[in-house]
Amino acid sequence: xxxxxxxxxxxxxxxxxxxxxxxxxxxxxxxxxxxxxxxxxxxxxxxxxxxxxxxxxxxxxxxxxxxxxxxxxxxxxxxxxxxxxxxxxxxxxxxxxxxxxxxxxxxxxxxxxxxxxxxxxxxxxxxxxxxxxxxxxxxxxxxxxxxxxxxxxxxxxxxxxxxxxxxxxxxxxxxxxxxxxxxxxxxxxxxxxxxxxxxxxxxxxxxxxxxxxxxxxxxxxxxxxxxxxxxxxxxxxxxxxxxxxxxxxxxxxxxxxxxxxxxxxxxxxxx
Amino acid sequence: xxxxxxxxxxxxxxxxxxxxxxxxxxxxxxxxxxxxxxxxxxxxxxxxxxxxxxxxxxxxxxxxxxxxxxxxxxxxxxxxxxxxxxxxxxxxxxxxxxxxxxxxxxxxxxxxxxxxxxxxxxxxxxxxxxxxxxxxxxxxxxxxxxxxxxxxxxxxxxxxxxxxxxxxxxxxxxxxxxxxxxxxxxxxxxxxxxxxxxxxxxxxxxxxxxxxxxxxxxxxxxxxxxxxxxxxxxxxxxxxxxxxxxxxxxxxxxxxxxxxxxxxxxxxxxxxxxxxxxxxxxxxxxxxxxxxxxxxxxxxxxxxxxxxxxxxxxxxxxxxxxxxxxxxxxxxxxxxxxxxxxxxxxxxxxxxxxxxxxx
Numbered sequence: 001x002x003x004x005x006x007x008x009x010x011x012x013x014x015x016x017x018x019x020x021x022x023x024x025x026x027x028x029x030x031x032x033x034x035x036x037x038x039x040x041x042x043x044x045x046x047x048x049x050x051x052x053x054x055x056x057x058x059x060x061x062x063x064x065x066x067x068x069x070x071x072x073x074x075x076x077x078x079x080x081x082x083x084x085x086x087x088x089x090x091x092x093x094x095x096x097x098x099x100x101x102x103x104x105x106x107x108x109x110x111x112x113x114x115x116x117x118x119x120x121x122x123x124x125x126x127x128x129x130x131x132x133x134x135x136x137x138x139x140x141x142x143x144x145x146x147x148x149x150x151x152x153x154x155x156x157x158x159x160x161x162x163x164x165x166x167x168x169x170x171x172x173x174x175x176x177x178x179x180x181x182x183x184x185x186x187x188x189x190x191x192x193x194x195x196x197x198x199x200x201x202x203x204x205x206x207x208x209x210x211x212x213x214x215x216x217x218x219x220x221x222x223x224x225x226x227x228x229x230x231x232x233x234x235x236x237x238x239x240x241x242x243x244x245x246x247x248x249x250x251x252x253x254x255x256x257x258x259x260x261x262x263x264x265x266x267x268x269x270x271x
Numbered sequence: 272x273x274x275x276x277x278x279x280x281x282x283x284x285x286x287x288x289x290x291x292x293x294x295x296x297x298x299x300x301x302x303x304x305x306x307x308x309x310x311x312x313x314x315x316x317x318x319x320x321x322x323x324x325x326x327x328x329x330x331x332x333x334x335x336x337x338x339x340x341x342x343x344x345x346x347x348x349x350x351x352x353x354x355x356x357x358x359x360x361x362x363x364x365x366x367x368x369x370x371x372x373x374x375x376x377x378x379x380x381x382x383x384x385x386x387x388x389x390x391x392x393x394x395x396x397x398x399x400x401x402x403x404x405x406x407x408x409x410x411x412x413x414x415x416x417x418x419x420x421x422x423x424x425x426x427x428x429x430x431x432x433x434x435x436x437x438x439x440x441x442x443x444x445x446x447x448x449x450x451x452x453x454x455x456x457x458x459x460x461x462x463x464x465x466x467x468x469x470x471x472x473x474x475x476x477x478x479x480x481x482x483x484x485x486x487x488x489x490x491x492x493x494x495x496x497x498x499x500x501x502x503x504x505x506x507x508x509x510x511x512x513x514x515x516x517x518x519x520x521x522x523x524x525x526x527x528x529x530x531x532x533x534x535x536x537x538x539x540x541x542x543x544x545x546x547x548x549x550x551x552x553x554x555x556x557x558x559x560x561x562x563x564x565x566x567x568x569x570x571x572x573x574x575x576x577x578x579x580x581x582x583x584x585x586x587x588x589x590x591x592x593x594x595x596x597x598x599x600x601x602x603x604x605x606x607x608x609x610x611x612x613x614x615x616x617x618x619x620x621x622x623x624x625x626x627x628x629x630x
Contacts, residue, residue: 167355169361186363
């Protein structure tokens with residue numbers, strides 16, 4: 001009883017701002033402009049398959065880059081002494097204290113044709129390189145903005161790995177590489193899983209990054225949805241259908257990650 | 272028994288952040304021996320273990336293993352395995368996989384691994400626990416998995432870092448006997464670290480008593496107990512009465528106002544000494560028949576015996592008796608010459624390594 005009472009504010013919140021809007025999205029997705037039941041929006045969505053695949057592809061690349069950068073860093077932080085750990089984590093979080101939009105705008109001025117980076121190269125008579133309004137800039141924006149979401153879950157899982165386990169593995173004959181393979185990686189998989197979800201989901205649905213850094217060169221599913229609500233193409237019914245498609249894609253991706261995770265631990269059990 | 276030195280530490284010094292935790296320490300450990308490093312926390316016993324395991328590198332001095340210098344050789348290249356203080360079992364693996372870990376790393380084929388793991392499970396009485404998760408085991412069971420995981424690799428030396436510290440008294444006593452049995456069955460050198468003097472005396476072939484990064488005494492449990500080199504060792508190994516005395520000549524000592532015959536020789540004339548008397552060595556008699564006349568001040572029941580505090584000759588003595596004396600009772604106390612242990616007074620700086628009772 002008591003727990004129900006304490007949970008009631010959130011239950012109310014959930015009902016008002018999650019369940020009801022979801023219902024509305026579903027309603028719009030399955031109706032046409034006149035309000036009749038229809039699957040026409042989904043038929044239209046199929047036409048945007050290249051955009052959807054492109055979004056997934058870029059999100060996968062960004063997630064992979066984040067993982068490659070974050071994993072060794074998180075491991076290094078987790079093995080540092082207390083004060084160094086706090087400093088590192090502070091540095092990781094620091095950019096998040098600034099507005100997301102502001103940070104992305106900052107990259108615009110850096111990457112522009114007469115931006116800081118090209119000016120620097122200009123000193124050596126190089127460039128200007130075309131960096132802004134490219135797919136690469138979009139991926140860079142994703143990696144830059146979402147990297148902390150990969151580092152933090154990895155770090156929190158890795159700090160729980162006791163140093164004595166690493167000593168024990170060495171004692172039992174593991175080279176440093178084998179310690180990584182047989183102890184650190186298996187024990188940090190839950191963090192990898194969370195990190196992948198936390199970077200992939202915002203990356204696949206972003207529209208600000210592609211708009212500011214991609215400049216229309218790279219159309220993502222997020223841009224597409226935004227256009228249906230705020231743009232010239234105004235069509236909330238199609239926008240809702242695309243949103244549902246995006247949700248299903250995210251669910252599938254998360255299920256795949258979980259399956260991979262389970263398979264890893266099962267494999268470990270069998271050997 | 273022939274003695275084959277397996278591990279030698281020569282003048283080893285270790286510093287952490289400028290603090291010397293081991294000071295010019297030398298120690299030999301023989302093959303197939305059960306050696307215990309005993310001392311209070313912070314005495315450097317775990318550091319000594321870590322040097323042999325390869326987790327700590329000495330600042331100065333040499334470590335020899337089977338005649339070869341092994342300074343700087345990483346743990347994974349040493350023929351040594353460790354049972355860690357908190358066991359350090361792998362939480363993502365079950366009991367079987369934990370024990371199998373070292374064999375898998377050294378690429379022993381599956382069909383050869385299986386019988387070895389089974390054999391170890393039998394040795395530590397954990398048959399049928401193969402598929403258990405580590406967090407489903409009790410402390411004692413985890414401890415035995417840790418031993419099996421180390422022993423299955425057939426190391427030349429097994430290092431044990433206070434492995435029984437987390438267990439309750441009864442389990443600890445059982446495991447002490449178990450460990451000794453395992454050591455005798457496997458014929459592996461055990462180097463055991465503990466702060467528990469009883470554990471050290473029960474299991475060891477030799478005990479190394481350490482304090483502040485120095486070795487105070489090395490000897491068999493009986494030597495250490497009966498012939499402690501100084502008051503610290505005497506006090507650390509079991510309970511004892513320590514009083515000031517004066518050694519007039521060989522076999523002639525005065526303490527607590529009495530001049531008595533004793534069994535010790537080799538002191539300077541009228542040297543100030545520490546006199547150590549074990550509480551169980553006192554003989555109680557009628558008040559007028561003892562060397563000392565005393566009054567019982569207090570008595571505490573300890574299970575096997577009573578612990579009395581007796582005021583005699585101006586000193587409050589602790590003695591263990593099987594008979595109950597009411598406080599206020601007058602009794603006589605006597606001590607046999609060889610139960611009076613005379614020790615040089617030692618200043619804090621001059622701890623010499625005393626090879627007590629080696630041959």
